[in-house]
Amino acid sequence: MHYLIILALLMLTGCGSGNSDPTSPQATPTTISxxxxxxxxxxxxxxxxxxxxxxxxxxxxxxxxxxxxxxGVVQGIGSIQGDAFTSSNTRDLNLEGLGVLDATLAGTxxxxxxxxxxxxxxxxxxxxxxxxxxxxxxxxxxxxxxVGTYSGPVTNTGGVDWxxxxxxxxxxxxxxxTGGCSVTGFFTPRSHGNIYDVSITFAGGLCANGTxxxxxxxxLDAATHRLVSAALNPTRTNGFLFIGLRVGA
Numbered sequence: 578m579h580y581l582i583i584l585a586l587l588m589l590t591g592c593g594s595g596n597s598d599p600t601s602p603q604a605t606p607t608t609i610s611x612x613x614x615x616x617x618x619x620x621x622x623x624x625x626x627x628x629x630x631x632x633x634x635x636x637x638x639x640x641x642x643x644x645x646x647x648x649g650v651v652q653g654i655g656s657i658q659g660d661a662f663t664s665s666n667t668r669d670l671n672l673e674g675l676g677v678l679d680a681t682l683a684g685t686x687x688x689x690x691x692x693x694x695x696x697x698x699x700x701x702x703x704x705x706x707x708x709x710x711x712x713x714x715x716x717x718x719x720x721x722x723x724v725g726t727y728s729g730p731v732t733n734t735g736g737v738d739w740x741x742x743x744x745x746x747x748x749x750x751x752x753x754x755t756g757g758c759s760v761t762g763f764f765t766p767r768s769h770g771n772i773y774d775v776s777i778t779f780a781g782g783l784c785a786n787g788t789x790x791x792x793x794x795x796x797l798d799a800a801t802h803r804l805v806s807a808a809l810n811p812t813r814t815n816g817f818l819f820i821g822l823r824v825g826a
Contacts, residue, residue, distance in 0.1 A: 609660055611635075611686045612770065614796065617693075617708030625706060626805075627651070628714070628794060629692075631769035636794055636807050638818060641673060647732055647818045648673045650807045660685050667696065668813045672732050677814055713798075716771035720746050723764065723773065723797050727804045727821030734815045735785025742821065744804075750777070758784035764795060772796055775808055777817070791816045802826035 611629045618624055619639070627637030633654045641648030649671040655664030662684055669678040684694015684706075693707040723744050731740040731754065742752030744764060753759045762777035773795040781788040793808025793816065802823040809816035 608688070609657055609686065610688045611657065611662060611692055612714075613689060614711040614714040614771075615692050615708035616711050617706065620705035623648075625708060628770070628772055628796065630767070630772065630794070638805070638807055646730065646820060650809070650816070650818055652807075652809060652813060655682070657686065660687065662686055662694070669698075670734075670809065670813065670816060672734065672818070714770050714772075718766035718771050718773055718797075720748055720764075720766060722799075723795075723804065726824040728824055729803075729819065729821035732818045733785045740819065740821070741824075742819075750775075756783055758782065760784075762790075775806055777808060786810065786815055786817070789815075 612631050614628050616626045624640040629635045637651045651669045653664050653667040664682045667680040679699040680696050682696045686692045689710045695705050697703045726743045728741040731738050738754040738756040740754045744750045748764050750762045759780040760777050765774045775795050776792045778790045779786040789810050791808040791810050795806035804821045806819045
């Protein structure tokens with residue numbers, strides 16, 4: 578059974594020196610961190626890209642089979658001890674027909690270098706993954722950087738649609754899809770990392786998310802002028818994955 582997943586995990590501070598002699602030098606506490614943007618592949622050859630926030634929340638998008646750009650998102654939170662990390666609330670919102678998959682994970686991290694491990698699904702199956710750190714995480718996000726109109730595919734449990742969304746100062750957004758779904762919402766630059774918090778409310782009608790509000794994260798790839806975003810509803814049973822190209826770029 579071949580399921581795809583990727584994860585990442587939170588930053589925690591390790592133990593300091595155990596030397597009790599007050600006159601001797603004290604060792605600097607070791608900080609192990611998985612915070613950052615991570616990109617890589619799974620053991621089955623799929624592409625993964627995502628972020629671990631400073632509060633421990635992680636979001637990872639993974640590619641589909643063949644030409645499908647995005648097939649799902651893995652989201653959750655975990656804990657780390659030494660260079661080992663675990664998570665018991667990993668959830669994979671798979672958009673290839675597998676639905677919502679619960680899992681656990683175990684792996685290792687080298688701060689700002691490498692994150693790898695194995696994910697075990699609760700109902701069977703496992704996969705390995707390997708990712709490397711992307712230094713774009715160290716940029717400083719601003720509202721002005723992302724203001725503009727973006728157009729591209731959006732994926733959720735209702736299928737794939739095409740959305741055009743406009744982001745304006747001081748941090749509002751509005752958009753609509755070719756399928757007749759309208760959205761409004763907000764975006765805010767985070768104080769840690771080159772990432773934006775997003776909150777989006779659907780207008781009902783033809784929207785697969787009804788009138789729910791979803792929350793998540795967005796990242797602007799400045800080199801390609803693409804806005805990548807993922808958000809989930811409170812129960813993590815639906816949401817959206819969006820990759821939009823800036824209009825006029």
